[in-house]
Amino acid sequence: MKKGLSLFLAILFLLSIALTGCGGSKETATSNGDQGKSNTNVQSTLVFGRGGDSVSLDPANVTDGESLNVTQNIFDTLVAYKEGNTEIEPALAEKWETSADGLTWTFHLRQGVKFHDGTDFNADAVVFNFNRWMDKKNPYHKGDFPYYGYMFGGYKGDKGHVIKNVVAKDPYTVEIQLNVPQGPFLNNLAMPAFAIASPEAIKKYGEKFGENPVGTGPFVFKQWIRNDKIILDKNPNYWLKGYPLLSQLIFKSIPDNQARFTALQSGDIDMMDGVNPDDVTLAKKNPALQVWLRPSMNVGYLAFNTQKPPFNNVKVRQALNMAVNKQALIDAFYNGLAEPAKNPIPPSLWGYNDAIQDYSYNIEEAKKLLTEAGYPNGFTTDLWYMPVPRPYIPQGKKIAEAIQTEFEKIGVKTNLVTEEWATYLDKTGKGEHTMALFGWTGDNGDPDNFLYVLLDKDNAKAPDAGNISFYKNDKLHEILIKAQRSSDQNERTELYKQAQEIIHNDAPWIPLVHSTPPLVGKKNIVGFNPHPTGTDKFTKVHFE
Known part of the structure; x- marks a missing residue:
């Protein structure tokens, strides 16, 4: 009798371990109190892995996605x-x-x-x-x-x-x-x-409000451990009755893309962004995972600080535009989930000027333009790259190294520079860079949000410039303000097409890519629909 009972208890113990292992990420709770229900087999805490920490949780005081992704839920x-x-x-x-x-x-x-x-x-x-x-x-x-x-x-x-x-x-x-x-x-x-x-x-x-945010949203701020995680709890009194469905939402910072994917596979996190191209392929083959593609509404670019020589010379800027093989970057770093950019706004937006011809990839022509600009032997400068993966620049250092190699072909030597994420944003906003990798995900589906915010003279002002090229063109300004004040979308469309022609000729950027960012998560996550703006509310997300 005792032997049989021992065997029975041992089997029960092993079954309990197995069930616990199915519960989800190691940071998660496994009780589900949603709408009065209780089910110990359904995970109710979601851990979202990301490449960098937030700067602040005061939504009015930030522009970066790592901050706004969190505040969107508070x-x-x-x-x-x-x-x-x-x-x-x-x-x-x-x-x-x-x-x-x-x-x-x-x-x-x-x-x-x-x-x-x-x-x-x-x-x-x-x-x-x-x-x-x-x-x-x-x-x-x-x-x-x-x-x-x-x-x-x-x-x-x-x-x-x-x-x-x-x-x-x-x-x-x-x-x-x-x-x-x-x-x-x-x-x-x-x-x-x-x-x-x-x-x-x-x-x-x-x-200190940015460290103690209080809103009306589906989740309530609980704790922020810098460079580690931000914990949000369910708002039981949310005005949208019956929601949210999760009891807890955790944003976990894991800077390295590969390490983040490993954490997903091991169950330490439940979802992630900033996925390496090869890992997207692996995720699609893994029956325990699923891949979401965020609708493309972004641009990744290299901004020239037009207030600093030699980038105050339009021929230098045009030459550098000719020296980057955009398709090669896409093949190497985007797994086909991007297209070359020729304009500052993505083709998914109304007002896009498809008639514009991109600068061709032409090393010899680029050298000729540099000679005409007074730099027959090239020059040496800094190239700043983003320290965290972003949807439009998933591997900042590697992409910077590839561009560095291209520039060397025309005699332009670059020193690679980066900073911690908040410092990077601060210094580029103040114009301390010479040229810098950057990008933008559209906030509202309007061309104004790209062209006026990123390239108008009104926003070429330190200490927090949206226009980090510090590019100023009075004709462009007149067009953008006229478009902004019109309620006629046909008129606005024509004005934005004119604006893109001016920007193309002045070349304050190298528009690099418009990406379709992938996200990967556990197969049993439902209710998640990535938004084209790049910020997601997890109100209706849950596990099945």
Whole structure:
């Protein structure tokens, strides 16, 4: 009897180990309290592996994807993008209307919504946030608030500032008055940077709000261990009833792509981005994994600092454009999941000028142009590369090395330079680089978000330049402002095509690629649909 009982208990013990091993990543809990259910066999914590840490968790004070990917799950915006595209749908605002002249927008807010600290979301909270963003004299305007300046023509008192005033008409009605009409206004408001934060938390934490974020979103901030992980817990009082489905969401920083993929295979993480080309192939063959492809709405580029010699010479910039074999880069580093770029905006956007002919890959012609520019023997300079994998530049150092080799063929010698991610962003925003690898994933599906933000003179201003080429062209500026203020998409399309011609001729960049970024995760993850903007909400994601 005792022997049989021992054998029975041993079998039970082994079965319990096997079941535990099926539970998921080593960081995860295995209980599922979603909508009152309990199932110990269903994983309820998702660990997302990524290449770098966030800079800050104050969405208004950052522009990098590693920060906004997290804040997107802590905060909500007035309006949001639909799943899979950039069409607008209600979020914290249930409905809205605009005046005939496009100068007054009225938003009717969702009632009964609470911030994570228990305070009320209402019209006063919306007004507080806008005043904080747009007024540099506001006591809570602590930081640079770069996206606000990029998208709304500067700040209060600036000549091109779009927003005149924001007023609470009653507890749940907000009126936004504009100085001039803005075609992409509603799409701009859906960007993660314009999420509504708790006024009381901003007052409480001051400059430390970026380390103590409080929003109304599906997940509540719990803990941030720098360069390791950020832990978010389920918001049990989320206004979208029945969601989120996960009990916990963890963002885990693993800088090396290969190490991150190994962590996925071993179960230490559940999903990852920044996948090496060969690992995409391996993932497709692995029955325990699945691959998602993010719809392409990005550009990877090499920016020349046009304020520094020799990059103030257009012939130098054009010569370097001729010295890079873009297709070879795609073959080596993108596993076919990219196409060569010739314009600053991707072909998936309306307004794309396909009539433009790219600079041909021609070493001899590039040498001739350098000679005409006064550099018959070339020159020596720095080439900055991104220290973390990004969707458009998945392997920064290797891509920089490949470009370095190409430039040597025309006599241009480069020293490779990088910095820690936050420092890289800071120094390029201040213009300390000579030329730098960079990229952009569209935030709102409008060409303005690429052309005005990245190449207009308004945004060629330190310390947080969106236009890190510091390229200034008055004719281009006139066209972009005219397009921005028009509500006629046909007119705007023609203006943006003209803008791309000017940019192509002036060559402040080498547009490199438009990528289709892959993500890999466990086979039992459902409800995840990668968004073209590059930032994802995990509200409806769960395990089956």
